[in-house]
Amino acid sequence: MANTTSAKKATRKIARRTAVNKARFIRKVEEAIATGDLAVATEALKAAQPEIQRAATKGVLHGNTASRKVSRLAQRVKALAA
Numbered sequence: 001m002a003n004t005t006s007a008k009k010a011t012r013k014i015a016r017r018t019a020v021n022k023a024r025f026i027r028k029v030e031e032a033i034a035t036g037d038l039a040v041a042t043e044a045l046k047a048a049q050p051e052i053q054r055a056a057t058k059g060v061l062h063g064n065t066a067s068r069k070v071s072r073l074a075q076r077v078k079a080l081a082a
Helices: 005-035 038-058 063-081
Strands: none
Touching: 005 038, 005 063, 038 063
16 A cells, blocks of 8 residues: 555556556447447457557556457447448
């Protein structure tokens, strides 16, 4: 547990940044899926996939969590095509 005021603030900042980073990559794909546009959803997924995997290598996400998110997004995009 953080003892100093600056360490407590750093902990809060890290939590906020982590939440933003997790949401940013996935939001664009989900918005494209919601509109039902297959081309935009496919492009958004292609852009989001390496970012999600990079977040896993940097420790923002667990590796299995990143793989699961990519897999589920790809499954939803594929369902748009059908």
